[in-house]
Amino acid sequence: MDFYDVVIVGSGPAGMGAAFEITAKQPDASILMIDQERFSTGGMRNDCKMNFTYPIGFPEEYWTKEQANRYMEEVTRFLKPDILHKSNIGIYQQRAQRLGCRLLEIRQSHLGTDGGLLLIKRLLAELHALGVDLALGETMLSVDDTLKYIQTDKRDIGYKTLLLAPGRKGFHFLQMMLQSLGVPFLDNIVDIGVRVETRLEHYPIVKDYYDPKFYFPEKVRTFCTNSGDAHVVKEKYTTARGDTWYSVNGHAYSADTHEANGLVNFAILKTVKFTAPLASGQAYAENLGMQAALMGGGRPLMQRVGDFRLGSRSKADSFNTDLYDFPPSLKDCCPGDISLAMPAKILRVIWKAMKNLDTIVPGVLHPSTIMYYPEIKLYANKPVYLDDHFRVTGSVFLAGDGAGTSRGITAAWASGIRCAEGMLRVMEP
């Protein structure tokens, strides 16, 4: 059986943050990093928009401002962001405040989907040069923490200390690992909403602020705004029973290499928290996803704002360039009526937020604007941690989005460093 001092599962920012920290503090430790894909599949690979202002990405139950800022300095050293310029923020903030809404001012950078891939390649090469063994295209299947080894689809690997950082994609995998490790966890929060797509001239704020973070009443917010060469995409999910559903998402390519397509997209999400008897955000999300798939013949739904306002479903001819003025960037989507698929309580507050947004940035509710549904973010599993370093057993640590310790690239990296500090202690003789 192969053996390493440190095994890291997931080569996203959480795994990388941990690997760099351990190589810096204990260069002679043997380290293996595993990923089921050749390149990590989270935010670094998709759009790679990075936020450098607390609390964006940092769940406040795990991070104080001082703590986050301290780690952020180290994250900044590795990610070397070019912070984007912002303008006219005061005007938008004033308009928002009058409506009881907030616009957060965040330090941001944007590499784009192509730029993110270059960053990943650079960081992997650096880790390789530092002596980290990379096993890309290898999937972890199970763990035995009593005998201290994991099983992958290729081999058994022993460890002194183990970090699981499987991201949002590994949400279900992480739940299985927590169950097998006997670690209690909660999964009772989920974000549900729509992705809005419109012409740049109907949402010109993006020229002043790349990813404006608006907070509306009733836990509704804008999230992940993309412009330049911006596209809406769909992500496939499979339930435990093997049924397929889709969530939409958005990304853009780097402004340096791609010509703008004149479109902007962003999500408007409501956070929903459950208590009893339903305590699984994932179960709820899956049911909503399946409901949307049922309405859309297996595809997500899309509806023009003009149709929505009239209470009519959108039809194929709502997506011509005659009546309305731009074709959807996500073609494989079903014209329909999102109000038949979305719970009224969620739709009501999201529509209210969109009306507020239209007052702050007039034009976004142009009849041609498209709402895609569903956009669902599984919040994360919330395991019971044993210490400040996200340790769940004597030698197993969890980091990143899948484990609820972050909600963005920079915080995921920071959470990896925090785990690494704990892992270094486990390795102390």
Ligand SMILES: Cc1cc2nc3c(=O)[nH]c(=O)nc-3n(C[C@H](O)[C@H](O)[C@H](O)COP(=O)(O)OP(=O)(O)OC[C@H]3O[C@@H](n4cnc5c(N)ncnc54)[C@H](O)[C@@H]3O)c2cc1C
């Ligand atoms: C499509 C998409 C776009 C996003 N865009 C942004 C963005 O622009 N900015 C931002 O701040 N955040 C973004 N996010 C959120 C972002 O992914 C995260 O905050 C960040 O990447 C989380 O880092 P992570 O290391 O926890 O997980 P990830 O980056 O998701 O990495 C986890 C890795 O673990 C691997 N893995 C999972 N299970 C296994 C297994 N069993 N065996 C082996 N490997 C496994 C996965 O293949 C994956 O590469 C996005 C997320 C998604 C899904």
